[in-house]
Amino acid sequence: MNEEKKRILEMVEAGLISASEGLTLLEALDKEPAQQARKERKDHFFDELVSFGQKLSGSWEKQSDQSTGSSSQPKDKLFQFVQSAVQKLKDFEFPLGKTVEFSHTFQENDFSPQRIKAETASGSFTIKPWQGSGVKAECYVKMYGADNEDEARESFIKNSVFYAREDKLSFSVGLKLMKVDTVLYVPEAAVKDISVKLFNGSFNMRDLDVQNLEVKTANGKIEIKGSKVGEFEGETGNGQIYFIDCEGRKVEASSFNGAVHVVGSVGYTEIKSFNGNVLCDLKSDAAHTVKAQAVTGNIEVYVPDHMAMKGILRTNLGSLQLPESGMKKVIEKEEMVQKLVRFESEKEALGQVVIEAETKTGSVSVKTTAFHENHNDKESEPPSIFEGE
Incomplete structure (x- = not known):
């Protein structure tokens, strides 16, 4: 029976059958499981999920470092790791x-x-x-x-x-x-500190004033809208992170498998996604730093048109795009394994944004937008290019 289970899992991994079809086949094999085996399965599930949650914050840097030298092997291992964890979560719902x-x-x-x-x-x-x-x-x-x-x-x-x-x-x-x-x-x-840790579930918060917010989940979306958050730290293994129409001094958000969007008045932004697009839309001149990183996704940064900016963009396989005008200094460098652009805008302004953006297989673009003081009058949505992620 173990060989049959292994064969079914290999078929799911190879894409020959869907995950739901694999579950059906596994259920048929285990139609009359022993009571003790079912108990062990329940007990071991939570322990493995806890282990995954503990690895969540430490795995990113290690995977990022490895991907610089040999991107395919660490990426495949990470996808298998996330897929295995998500499959366990789906089994739990059975x-x-x-x-x-x-x-x-x-x-x-x-x-x-x-x-x-x-x-x-x-x-x-x-x-x-x-x-x-x-x-x-x-x-x-x-x-x-x-x-x-x-x-x-x-x-x-x-x-x-x-x-x-x-x-x-x-x-x-x-x-x-x-x-x-x-x-x-x-x-x-106003609330001073909020800390939320989930293993299989999404987090949602709207219209609150919080000094420090920390949210971590192994499988689920994190969404904060219309709030004032002094410092926000969010991590998810499988899901999107949306920080929309919010004000904050510092935002750090990372997802292994999902898009990361930050839209609002934020001073310091650091966002990462291994498999997903990254968006940062600055809505005020309070912004001073943007650091964006992706592996397989695209990166887009929107800056108010009255602000000065400078920075560096990198990609291995995609394209790099800057505003068509307003740049006084652009240095392009294209090597066999990486494209690089260093840039600085012509205008001199009190507010300046430093942008560092890097992706392995996607594209990076920096664009300017008209600045509207009352941007919170209506709920803003991410650009259509990111819909459905």
Whole structure:
């Protein structure tokens, strides 16, 4: 049976059959698995996922360094690593016996947190402002293997933490075999620190004022819109990162497999994607530094037309594009393995942006845009070239 499973996985890897077809074949082989084997599979899944999350922040630099010398082998290994992790996440969604669904609300009245820390294994996490005087977490739970709703709810409450003390709110779900989609309502007053760690789920936040925001997920999209964020750090293994119509001093965002978009008034921007396009659209003269890096994707940087800029663009296989006019100094260098452009604009202005952008197989373009002071009057969307990523 092991040889048959190996053959099915090789067919999926080679693209001969889809992942869903492979799951169907594997299910047929394991139609009557032993109870102990199923238990081991459940236990090992979470441990492997934790390991993946721990590798998330340390793997990027190592892969980037290796790709300079021999890009194909590290890239293939990374794609296999991400694909394997995502496949495990999909397996986790596969029905494991009886499923019970219910909702539960945690609430703490007359409490305004300055620090929020949240951790969940599976499920989305959303933060919204509200007019209430306290905090409230609405949880939509799907639990596997429970006999009835009362038993499932009791187990969920017993293994969850919703703890408010002094100025800190802690929220976590300790059970492995459940999916919990959470909507956290907090007062509109500014929050000092928010830290969210997810393994299989997306993060969403709108219209909040936060000094420091850290979000990490192994599989899921990260989206922040219409907010003021002093410093933002976001990482995802498989998913997009959107930082749209926001203000911030510093933004650092990286995705292994997904697009990364930063649109707004940001001072320092550092964005990376291994397999995905990168976009930085500066909306004010507060910007001073942009560092963008990709391996297989394109990079686009938009700068207000009244600002001065200088920098360096690199690519191995793609093209490099600058504004047609307004550049007083352009040095082009094309070697066998890399194209390079150093540039500086003609105009002298109080605001200047330093741009460093590099991609291996994609293209890099820098463009100027008309500056509008009231750019937040309506929600801006990424250019159509990035739609669907």
